[in-house]
Amino acid sequence: MMMETIMSRSLRLMFSGGVALGIGMLAQPAFAQDTTTAAPVQRVEITGSSIRRVDAETPSPVQVLSSEDLKKSGFTSVADVLSNITANGQGTLSQGFSGAFAAGASAISLRGLNSSATLVLIDGHRMAPNALADDAQRLFVDTSNIPFDAVERIEILKDGASAIYGSDAMAGVVNVILKKSVVGTTVSGEAGSTTEGGGATKHASITSGFGDLEEDGYNAFAALEYRHQNAISNGQRLGDGGWTTQDFTSQGGNRPLTPGVTPVPGKATPVVTLTPYFYIPGTKTVPFTASSTAFLQGPCSGFAAMIADQCKYINPNSIQPETENINLLTSFTKRLAGDWKLGVKASLFEAKTDVSPRFGATIPSSYAPYVAVSANQVPVPVGVSGTVRFPATYPGNTFGIPVRAAGYAGGPDRQDDVTSKNYRFVADLEGTIGEWDISTAAGWTRNKINESTAGTMDPRAFNAAINRPVNPYLIQGTNSASDIATIFPTLKQTDTSTLYFGDFRANRSLATLAGGDLGISVGAAYSHLDLNSPAADLVAEGLIAGNNAYAVGSQTNTSVFGEFAAPVLKTLELDGALRYDHFDNSSGAATPKVAFKWTPTSAVALRGSYSTGFRAPNPAENGKAGNAYVDVTNTYDAINCPGGPTAIKINGVGVPAANTNNCGVNTILQGATKNLDPEKSKSKTLGVILEPVKGWSTTYDLYQIEISKQIISGTPDFNNPVRAATVTPGQLCNDGLGGTTACNPAPTTPPILYYPAGYINANSTKVSGWELETRYKFNLGDKGSLAAKFDWSHTMSYLLTQPGLPDAQLAGTHGPSVVGGNTANPKDRIQATLTYEKGALAVTTGLDWVGRYDLTDPSIGVNDCQAGQTANTSWFNGDGVNGQNYCKVASFMTTKLVIGYKVSKQLFIHFNMDNVFNRQAPVDLNSYGSQAFPYNPSLHYAGAIGRTFNGGLTYSF
Structure with missing residues (x-):
């Protein structure tokens, strides 16, 4: 047929x-066959x-x-x-x-x-x-x-x-x-x-x-x-144009991911180079200039070389x-x-x-409370926020005051193996x-x-180590195995x-x-x-x-x-x-x-x-699940922070919201929802x-x-934050200098832990x-x-x-x-x-x-x-x-x-x-x-x- x-x-x-x-x-469907004249047909x-x-x-x-x-x-x-x-x-x-x-x-x-x-x-x-x-x-x-x-x-x-x-x-x-x-x-x-x-x-x-x-x-x-x-590394595909472009400045654009150069030419901003350097934290009165920087020894010779785009390097990240x-x-x-x-x-x-595979951790300028999250506990920020400053006595700091630094922190290379x-x-x-x-x-x-x-940094441990009065951790130099293990633990x-x-x-x-x-x-x-x-x-x-x-x-x-x-x-x-x-x-x-x-x-x-x-x-x-992240929205605790972030003062000085635990709260917990259809x-x-x-x-x-x-x-519920069970006696806030001080005003209501967001x-x-x-x-x-x-x-x-x-x-x-x-x-x-x-x-x-x-x-x-x-x-x-x-x-x-x-x-x-x-x-x-x-x-x-x-x-x- x-x-x-x-x-x-x-x-x-x-x-x-x-x-x-x-x-x-x-194709037509199989028709009934006369078994006396036809062999069995294979069905699939x-x-x-x-x-x-x-x-x-x-x-x-x-x-x-x-x-x-x-x-x-x-x-x-x-x-x-x-x-x-x-x-x-x-x-x-x-x-x-x-x-x-x-x-x-x-x-x-x-x-x-x-x-x-x-x-x-x-x-x-x-x-x-x-x-x-x-x-x-x-x-x-x-x-x-x-x-x-x-x-x-x-x-x-x-x-x-x-x-x-x-x-x-x-x-x-x-x-x-x-x-x-x-x-x-x-x-x-x-x-x-x-x-x-x-x-x-x-x-x-x-x-x-x-x-x-x-x-x-x-x-x-x-x-x-x-x-x-x-693997195929980034360096093996760098070219002069097209998708390999890392510098669009000739077309009126930027170069945000080009290592070692400022994202916008002519606008001097701290960037990560292969040579660490110290600099005075920039303000309106202390611009980021050669006089406010001090480079250590390395392939980038100094501020002038960095501004002249002579400190470029190839990041070892992989394409494949x-x-x-x-x-x-x-x-x-x-x-x-x-x-x-x-x-x-x-x-x-x-x-x-x-x-x-890529270079190890860079030197942080600050750190915020991390959020402890697991199926067996209420998510809660751990620690307080702080700034990272190298003390006046730190080797290579020629300014005589606490300063910041840019560059790699001297730890092991970052490696993710799955x-x-x-x-x-x-x-x-x-x-x-x-x-x-x-x-x-x-x-x-x-x-x-x-x-x-491997190679992830604990910035609190890093900050403590560089501020030791004796034998501080060196961003350039040989450090002890115990320092490396403490500052850069393997997850x-x-x-x-x-x-x-x-x-x-x-x-x-x-x-x-x-x-x-x-x-x-x-x-x-x-x-x-x-x-x-x-x-x-x-x-x-x-x-x-x-x-x-x-x-x-x-x-x-x-x-x-x-x-x-x-x-x-x-x-x-x-x-x-x-x-x-x-x-x-x-x-x-x-x-x-x-x-x-x-x-x-x-x-x-x-x-x-x-x-x-x-x-x-x-x-x-809809199980026991969560994902904590930081929201870019500037939110604050209206009870412990009446009037908004500008009302908070530490030692008589106004502190931005990001620098206190009782005022700036921007942790969102994306959690599971039980009643989903x-x-x-x-x-x-x-x-x-x-x-x-x-x-x-x-x-x-x-x-x-x-x-x-x-x-x-779902949208985070900013009107119904999740708070701690009780007010923490003697709770401390960041003093803006890497340390802590008594919160002023003292909290009377348990602090906000996070804002919930469900599915x-x-x-x-x-x-x-x-x-x-x-x-x-x-x-x-x-x-x-x-x-x-x-x-x-x-x-x-x-x-x-x-x-x-x-x-x-x-x-x-x-x-x-x-x-x-x-x-x-x-x-x-x-x-x-x-x-x-x-x-x-x-x-x-x-x-x-x-x-x-x-x-x-x-x-x-x-x-x-x-x-x-x-x-x-x-x-x-x-x-x-x-x-x-x-x-x-x-x-x-x-x-x-x-x-x-x-x-x-x-x-x-x-x-x-x-x-x-x-x-x-x-x-x-x-x-x-x-x-x-x-x-x-x-x-x-x-x-x-x-x-x-x-x-x-x-x-x-």
């Missing part, structure tokens, strides 16, 4: 590495449906990346592959963003709706999320901690799927499917680097298995993979961190009595990341009971993160997330309809998540500055679900699903889904779906599939996703767009074949609604950073590949294109170019005159080349090159993720890395 021919062609295309065309395609399960079916094309769009596609991508990590798909958008997380809360991790954000709206599975099962939440709120699965060579394929469902998978699947699902059986041994190795310096990569793996499941009744295999990637991955996967599959089959997989995926381990043990049992296909699974997964941070932090799950599903054909078998599926699932993510010990105690976010809590989910696939006509299939989830830390959620696939002719098919979805609040949002979503898709001639297929899908009750940070269900987001996908394979006869593929994702609208504010249209802008992740929101992303094959040779070339966007972000009131230039950086002053050339962030395109040759049945060699033409990242003045350069590491990372290449071989025996 023609329809069956088209169906088999679609199946072959999909599993040979194409993109699943989803709803409808041109596709992401987005629990029903096994002959037709791999379900009524929801599914993109399939086979292991061959992964190799042809030119990348060596799953994270790199996923970050470059066209459906990945705003809110994605890149390893190049070293300042992230979850530094060292990667996350995908389908439809630009943030990582929390995309569900990542392995073999159709949930994984424990990364133990460190992004922005201390969003839980996600770290895609950089998934093995590469053990992947059989990746299925990406671009549709709401909460009716099938439950929470978090509002924007779609990424299902990483690992190899199920291996016979024989395969060894592979490759190495590469960049042409611009740094970033050398080594990648090797061995996979070995034995036992034929059909003949021997079992299969066992193990896969071991190793990958190491060197050093990473190392070791992945071990073991699998055993056994046929049991009847047609039952047991599969067991155990794995350990380990990722080590050296987040950002080791993330994913443990996974899963057992799957499949078989039949009567007419029912039974599938059940149980699993345990854990993510454990060990983080070590240790261990975070874990553990997930237990079990599920049961039963499928069967219930009846025969005009178009084929009516398939149904019913089931139930259970999962339990434990999150234990404390702040580092000294940070939690309020003794040192650092990431003081913490989250401790659990979440239990029980669910029941059902699904049907009804080919009511030979040309029409109707699908439906319904799921109910109950969470112990939130309300329940019922999520239905309906879909259709209509194939009026062999050349045209229509598909569409409507579903609701949800995301339950996680333990970081789940986020809710509505998802719609409508598409057409065309296959006018053999070998050419095209899909065009419209989509709309609306998320309501988004969980966001609230407030915003809503509606995203709409379309995706075009077309591919064609040219048969060139004895000259080989040529396969072309083109993917285009376009965002038509990204509308954010916030209470009390006008709706914000964010498509093509830098927003919404108010929701999380300032990664920008381009309207368009395109991928195109062309593969030529002849005999043993295969050559693939590809293009990755990201559209332009502007600097505005209406979600935070940044509505024009000038505001965008200063929203997160200060390269320009936002004066409306300078920096106009950078109002639009230019489009960006890279080209790849992959060459493979099968030398023999056993040996395969390959050579890959990415960013062939060494395209440079466009300038982005509103991006803060790069830490040192004005470029966007989430979208234009390849333009910072530059041209990369690698080559290797694979041998099987």
Whole structure:
């Protein structure tokens, strides 16, 4: 039959590495077969449906990346592959963003709706999320901690799927499917680097298995993979223009991140140089001049040299961190009595990341009370604020009075090492009971993160050490090991997330309809998540500055679900699903889904779906969680500080608010909220599939996703501060000179500890767009074949609604950073590949294109170019005159080349090159993720890395 021919062609295309065309395609459902004349037909399960079916094309769009596609991508990590798909958008997380809360991790954000709206599975099962939440709120699965060579394929469902998978699947699902059986041994190795310096990569793996499941009744295999990637430092990418610019003064701008020079030329201000120097604290009567500075010995010879820009140096921060991955996967599959089959997989995926090596701590000018935060105590500021002054007798101080100093403090270099381990043990049992296909699974997964941070300073200990009358700590010189350990302690932090799950599903054909078998599926699932993510010990105690976010809590989910696939006509299939989830830390959620696939002719098919979805609040949002930070708003304690900060006097002198404990209070605690509702979503898709001639297929899908009750940070409650339990007897205030004195007036009410801020269900987001996908394979006869593929994702609208504010249209802008992740929101992303094959040779070339966007972000009131230039950086002053050339962030395109040759049945060699033409990242003045350069590491990372290449071989025996 023609329809069956088209169906088999679609199946072959999909599993040979194409993109699943989803709803409808041109394939008809399987018709009832006469078992006396036809062999049994293999049924498969596709992401987005629990029903096994002959037709791999379900009524929801599914993109399939086979292991061959992964190799042809030119990348060596799953994270790199996923970050470059066209459906990945705003809110994605890149390893190049070293300042992230979850530094060292990667996350995908389908439809630009943030990582929390995309569900990542392995073999159709949930994984424990990364133990460190992004922005201390969003839980996600770290895609950089998934093995590469053990992947059989990746299925990406671009549709709401909460009716099938439950929470978090509002924007779609990424299902990483690992190899199920291996016979024989395969060894592979490759190495590469960049042409611009740094970033050398080594990648090797061995996979070995034995036992034929059909003949021997079992299969066992193990896969071991190793990958190491060197860092790329800032110094290896410094240039004369473009994104490498650190000095915009020739264009009327500034140089805020250029080490060793004043941000604004001609305006003498204290800056950090490699040579420490003393200076008299600047006032109107004591300007910052040569006479008020005293340089020590070092590469910067003095004030004149600094003002003349002769003290520049290169900061060792990294553009790309050093990473190392070791992945071990073991699998055993056994046929049991009847047609039952047991599969067991155990794995350990380990990722080590050296987040950002850089110079050690700089000399502070003051310090404020740190806030002790943990799940077991009330947040409270520890200590008092103070100023850091080097006494008149300090070596090198020629002024005879206490002075300040600028430069590095002489401690160890700052080093952040993150080791993330994913443990996974899963057992799957499949078989039949009567007419029912039974599938059940149980699993345990854990993510454990060990983080070590060296080189962080305790400024109180530093201040005490430099003010010792005998043997003070020397910012230039040899210091005792005890001083180093006290002043620069190493912070240790261990975070874990553990997930237990079990599920049961039963499928069967219930009846025969005009178009084929009516398939149904019913089931139930259970999962339990434990999150234990404390702040580092000294940070939690309020003794040192650092990431003081913490989250401790659990979440239990029980669910029941059902699904049907009804080919009511030979040309029409109707699908439906319904799921109910109950969470112990939130309300329940019922999520239905309906879909259709209509194939009026062999050349045209229509598909569409409507579903609701949800995301339950996680333990970081409604458990025991908090994140203390300093608000820039000048607030004060109206009770202990009547009349405002100017009314406070110490020794008869007015003291600014920041210098007292009882007056200036600007600590905010972003805490969890118990009564949060789940986020809710509505998802719609409508598409057409065309296959006018053999070998050419095209899909065009419209989509709309609306998320309501988004969980966001609420406004701090300045009217109801949290105070200490009692007035502290004899409470002291800072005397403005680094010491303390009795508070005047003495407090009569307990002091304010912090202003609370919780999470609230407030915003809503509606995203709409379309995706075009077309591919064609040219048969060139004895000259080989040529396969072309083109993917285009376009965002038509990204509308954010916030209470009390006008709706914000964010498509093509830098927003919404108010929701999380300032990664920008381009309207368009395109991928195109062309593969030529002849005999043993295969050559693939590809293009990755990201559209332009502007600097505005209406979600935070940044509505024009000038505001965008200063929203997160200060390269320009936002004066409306300078920096106009950078109002639009230019489009960006890279080209790849992959060459493979099968030398023999056993040996395969390959050579890959990415960013062939060494395209440079466009300038982005509103991006803060790069830490040192004005470029966007989430979208234009390849333009910072530059041209990369690698080559290797694979041998099987």
